[in-house]
Amino acid sequence: MIQQIKREDPNLADQLRRAVTSVPLNVSEGSYSQGRNCRARFFNALGSAGEVRACLDVSEAMEYVETVDPGLRDKLDHVIATVYRLTLR
Numbered sequence: 001m002i003q004q005i006k007r008e009d010p011n012l013a014d015q016l017r018r019a020v021t022s023v024p025l026n027v028s029e030g031s032y033s034q035g036r037n038c039r040a041r042f043f044n045a046l047g048s049a050g051e052v053r054a055c056l057d058v059s060e061a062m063e064y065v066e067t068v069d070p071g072l073r074d075k076l077d078h079v080i081a082t083v084y085r086l087t088l089r
Contacts, residue, residue, distance in 0.1 A: 001065060005055075008064040016055040022048035027083060042086040049080045 002020075006013035023045050030041030053076055056068045 001059075001068075005059050005064045009059075009062070012055060012058060012064070016052065016059075019048045019051040019055060023052070023079065023083070027086070030086065039087060039089070042083060042089075046080065046083045046087060049076065049083055052076060053080070 002013050002017055005016060026041045026045035026048065030038050030045065033041055053073075056065075056073070056076075059065045060068050
């Protein structure tokens with residue numbers, strides 16, 4: 001999907017790619033951090049996950065992709081909910 005978006009909007013595709021990779025990297029970093037640093041990394045991951053959702057919404061609205069698979073959106077919502085719970089620790 002990123003390659004399809006890249007043909008229409010390389011900047012948005014790059015933003016999406018960075019946001020997608022930021023989520024697991026920040027979760028991993030938060031898992032090995034302590035105190036406020038831990039929560040800060042989880043909040044960063046949550047923000048990046050929200051950014052992924054926004055990039056997909058923009059891609060659909062601008063018709064760079066026909067539709068985003070509802071299953072993908074469900075998985076993303078699950079990731080967001082999981083990371084949100086991590087921020088509450």
